[in-house]
Amino acid sequence: MADPAHQDLLPDALQRLADNPRVTVRRSGPPRKEGKCIACWIQRAQRALDNPALDLAIALGNELDLPVVAFFAAISNFPGANLRHYRFLNQGLPDLEEDLAERNVSFIVRRPPHNKLEAFLAEVGAAMLIGDENPCREPERWRRIIAQRLHIPYWTVDADVVVPSELFPKHFYMLHHMRPKLLAELPKYLVHTPAIKARKEWRRPRGLESFPVKDDITHGWRSLDRSIAPVDTFTGGTHAALHRLQHFVTHFLADYPKQRNHPEADGTSRMSPWLHFGHISPLTIALAAEKAHREGKAPRAAVDSLLNELIGWRELAVNFVKHVPDYDSIECAPEWAQKTLREHARDRRDPSYTLAQMEKGRTHDDLWNAAQLQMIHHGWMHNYLRMYWAKKILEWSPGPAQAWEYAVILNDKYELDGRDPNGYAGIAWAIGGVHDRPWFERPVFGTVRYMSGASTGKKFDSKTYIRQMLSSTANEPGSEDASTPSLF
Ligand SMILES: Cc1cc2nc3c(=O)[nH]c(=O)nc-3n(C[C@H](O)[C@H](O)[C@H](O)COP(=O)(O)OP(=O)(O)OC[C@H]3O[C@@H](n4cnc5c(N)ncnc54)[C@H](O)[C@@H]3O)c2cc1C
Incomplete structure (x- = not known):
């Protein structure tokens, strides 16, 4: 959405591009006159296909007769990221470079200490900066800080949703409240977007540094958590x-x-x-x-x-x-759920496990342990078991706030898709009744929906699943002799 105070500063064609609910003008004003390119800062949307942020950068470049340069700054301390996550990300960089080239866009990758965005923008003489969006707390904070520091226009694009999230200015408590509004917008947004090419070629300034995309971006990072091994069940890109x-x-x-x-x-x-x-x-x-x-x-x-x-x-x-600001803790639960969980916070947990016991998959519950092994060794867990997994963490932890914390720690550490809005919402649903309604009163859970091991295990062939997980996770994740399960 355009900042109305600065609308008169933009030429009409640019204003039309800014007047799109997918676009947030974080720093307004006209493009720098002597600018030599449009910079596209790739953070979350690490792709060239169906990427509205890149599409916008190219459209602006073509309008202003400027080339487009995409920039990726690897950072060694992304919250919660470990070797497993970085390996997957790294595997995607060669595809990104190749696909950007198809669209006549050059790609620059930098690592610390040479990864400062502002230094890069100055080196390439950017006229404008286009970025993507991430609703999570820290990435959003970074974007706000950058917007204050920059001296060129900075627009971000909500590139990773089908319907722009700006169209929904408040939290929906239930999916059935949001669904009709999403469906009404779908005909407009569920459409093929042409992969336009940048018309102008970028001439890379002599000596401009870029890290080779096939090399290990984590090389030499001493503080990186390397204890969580990469998995061979998914290849990034x-x-x-x-x-x-x-x-x-x-x-x-x-x-x-x-x-x-x-x-x-x-x-x-x-x-x-x-x-x-x-x-x-x-x-x-x-x-x-x-x-x-x-x-x-x-x-x-x-x-x-x-x-x-x-x-x-x-x-x-x-x-x-x-x-919802506290999306990863019990504070985000609806009032009814906070009340019922508080009332049952002192109920006896039997059995009760420590975080370390759960992390190692050492509980009495074979199905739960198998799901935990799937996450540890394959970096992914099936949705049906994610629900069961989180609900059992509530059942076995000393209290609901700790259960929430444990679930977030484990999910973000081992799942390749962890540290994601889906993970926070999934845990909030399972433990805190978010996007759900009260059910029947029972110990520990109060009226938060319960899932029993006996009935969950009967709804699918749980014996086969447990066997698959035991046989496929006998070795360390990523080790050469790790046998591949039939599932992957
Ligand atoms: C406790 C818990 C933790 C979860 N943690 C994560 C997480 O860290 N990251 C993550 O991406 N998803 C998470 N989910 C949501 C869901 O389990 C996964 O997205 C899904 O299992 C991924 O498998 P898939 O790609 O084969 O899904 P498919 O069934 O093929 O669905 C396609 C896509 O739809 C989306 N989707 C599917 N189910 C859900 C759902 N319940 N909520 C939101 N989006 C959904 C996902 O993006 C998924 O890739 C969690 C759910 C729960 C209950």
């Missing part, structure tokens, strides 16, 4: 994401409504790690599903079921994190 997407829509989408609750089957898209790193856009996935339907490969109901998760639940999670 847009190309691997598209490959998996194609496989999913061709073979599994038709049965998605039935199979999505079967952790022992490979029935879901597994797009979440790539979505988290912005290697793929939700739009690309949604359009691939629509295409599969048009080609007769999947019924309408299957596509709708996928879109309900991909756009409904996922964009509700973005809405939640954007508007």
Whole structure:
């Protein structure tokens, strides 16, 4: 959205680009007159395909007759990121460079201590800065700080949702409140966007530094947590994401409504790690599903079921994190849930486990342990078990606030898709009744929805799942002799 106080400073064509609910003008004003390029700061949306931030940078460049340079600053202390996350991110950089080149956009990667955005903007003589959005606390704070420090216009683009989140200015308490509004916007936003090319070639200034994308960006980072090994179940990057997407829509989408609750089957898209790193856009996935339907490969109901998760639940999670400041602690729970959890905070926990026992998957519950092993060794857990997993953490922890904290710690540490609005919303749903309603009163949970091991284990072939996890996680994650489970 344009800052009205500065609208008169922009030429009409630029104003039209700014008048888009996906765009936030964080620093207004006209492009720097003597500017030599448009800089596109890639943070969350690490892709060239279906990336509205890149599309905007290219459109501006073409309008102003300037080339576009994309910039990625690797930082060694991203909150909660460990070697597993960085390896996945690193695997995506060569695809990004290749796909940007297709659009006539150059790519500069920098590592500390040479990764300062302002120094880069000065070196390339940027006329404007275009970035992406991330509703999580720290990344949003960084964007605000940068906006205050810059001397050139800085616009960000809400690139990782189908419907711009700005259209929903307050938190929706339930998906069924948000869904009709999302559906009303879909015809406008669920459409193919052409991959326009930058008209003007960028001449790289002599000696301008860029880190080779295939090299290890973490090399020499002494404070990086390397204890969480990379996994070989997922390969980062847009190309691997598209490959998996194609496989999913061709073979599994038709049965998605039935199979999505079967952790022992490979029935879901597994797009979440790539979505988290912005290697793929939700739009690309949604359009691939629509295409599969048009080609007769999947019924309408299957596509709708996928879109309900991909756009409904996922964009509700973005809405939640954007508007609820304490999204990762018990303070964000609705009043009824806080009250009931407080009333049951002193109920006897039997059994009760420490964080260390749970982390190692050493509980009495084989199904829970298997799910924990899936997360530790494969960097991903099936949705059905994520719900069960978090609810058992509530049941076995000393109190609800600790349970919440433990769930966030484990989820963010081991899941490739962790540190994501979806994770915070998922934990808030499971432990704090967020986006849910009160159920029947029972110990520990109060009226927060309960899931029992006995009934959960009967809804799918839990014995097969446990066997799969035990056989596939016998070795250290990432080790060469780690046997690949049939599931991956
Ligand atoms: C306790 C708990 C923790 C979770 N932690 C995370 C997390 O850290 N990161 C994460 O991306 N998701 C998380 N989820 C949501 C969901 O479990 C995963 O997104 C999903 O399992 C990913 O698998 P998939 O890509 O095969 O999903 P699919 O079933 O193929 O769905 C397609 C996409 O829709 C979105 N989606 C699916 N289910 C949900 C959901 N319940 N809520 C929001 N979006 C959804 C995801 O982006 C997913 O990739 C969590 C859920 C719970 C209950």
